[in-house]
Amino acid sequence: MQILIVEDEVSLSKAIKRLLEQKGYFVDAVYDGLSAVDYAKGMEYDLIILDLMLPKLDGFEVVRLLRKDNVGTPILMLTARTTTRDKVTGLNTGADDYMTKPFDTEELLARVAALTRRTGEVIVNTLDYADLSLNVNSAVLSCGEKNVQLSHKEFEVLKIFLYNPTMTVMTDTLIVRVWGVESDATDNNVEVYISFIRKKLRFLGSRVSIRKIQKIGYRLEEAETC
Numbered sequence: 001m002q003i004l005i006v007e008d009e010v011s012l013s014k015a016i017k018r019l020l021e022q023k024g025y026f027v028d029a030v031y032d033g034l035s036a037v038d039y040a041k042g043m044e045y046d047l048i049i050l051d052l053m054l055p056k057l058d059g060f061e062v063v064r065l066l067r068k069d070n071v072g073t074p075i076l077m078l079t080a081r082t083t084t085r086d087k088v089t090g091l092n093t094g095a096d097d098y099m100t101k102p103f104d105t106e107e108l109l110a111r112v113a114a115l116t117r118r119t120g121e122v123i124v125n126t127l128d129y130a131d132l133s134l135n136v137n138s139a140v141l142s143c144g145e146k147n148v149q150l151s152h153k154e155f156e157v158l159k160i161f162l163y164n165p166t167m168t169v170m171t172d173t174l175i176v177r178v179w180g181v182e183s184d185a186t187d188n189n190v191e192v193y194i195s196f197i198r199k200k201l202r203f204l205g206s207r208v209s210i211r212k213i214q215k216i217g218y219r220l221e222e223a224e225t226c
Contacts, residue, residue: 001116002044002163005029006036006062007051007078016049019105020112024125026136026163028177033057037065042173044164045073046116050095052079052086060093067094074115078103127162130208130222132201134162143204150200153178157193161210161220170217194218 003020007013008031017027028043030036032055040048040062048066052059063075075094079086080101087098097111127134133142139155140147150158156178160169171187178193179185194210201208207223 001046002026002028003112003116004036004039004043004045004048004073006031006033006048006054006059008032008054009051016108019109023109025112026159031055033059033062036062039173040066040071040073041069042170043160044167047112048073048075049112050075050077052077052081060089063093063095076111076115078108127159129162129165129220131206132162132204132208134158141200141204143201143206146204148200148203151196153193154197154200157190158197161218165220168213168217168219173217190218 001024003025005013005016005020005027007016007029010031013029013031017029020027028039028045030039034056036048036050036054037057039045050059050062054062057065059077059079063077066073066075074096077095077098078101079098091098096115099108099111125135125137127136131143134140134150134155135142136159139150139152141150141158142148157174160174160177171190174190175183175185175187179189191212194212198210201210209221209223210218211221212218
């Protein structure tokens with residue numbers, strides 16, 4: 001179960017992210033409206049927690065753009081704006097729920113659970129694709145009877161692929177999500193860790209490979225069985 005937090009108050013964003021991760025959710029965080037639209041269109045999320053007062057695009061506009069492009073991910077607006085007019089506007093633009101700050105953490109978790117249940121919520125301990133199984137608690141990757149321990153960044157990279165197994169993941173997306181927005185990481189850093197993962201896939205004898213899409217990114221491929 002993957003959630004996107006869009007909140008420009010970094011300390012609050014980190015607190016919500018930590019709270020959700022403790023409950024078993026996978027969480028990404030961005031801090032402005034444009035990044036929210038890019039992430040929500042480029043990756044598959046089960047819920048978006050969205051502030052209203054954001055840099056670049058406000059929350060209302062983010063919802064309008066996503067719904068216009070047929071992104072149906074449930075959206076929980078979380079904001080300090082408490083007027084009935086704001087709530088009605090948020091819901092009318094396509095949000096699914098609305099909470100005001102300050103909020104009770106138990107209520108937030110309850111609303112998150114309610115919204116994600118609509119998409120068939122199952123919080124799992126493994127991510128599976130083809131003959132691979134990744135334990136998200138131990139970062140152990142398995143194929144049949146063989147398994148291998150992943151490093152932290154190997155785990156973070158492969159987790160993105162396994163959560164979006166049919167998608168081409170852009171290199172820039174990998175850099176931002178694994179190394180961070182303000183890091184000095186480049187395409188070469190991504191290529192190095194992709195090569196590490198490829199070696200471990202070969203060690204396991206997996207049918208899965210990681211294909212590079214020139215000037216775009218990478219995607220998982222499964223070899224056909226005889």
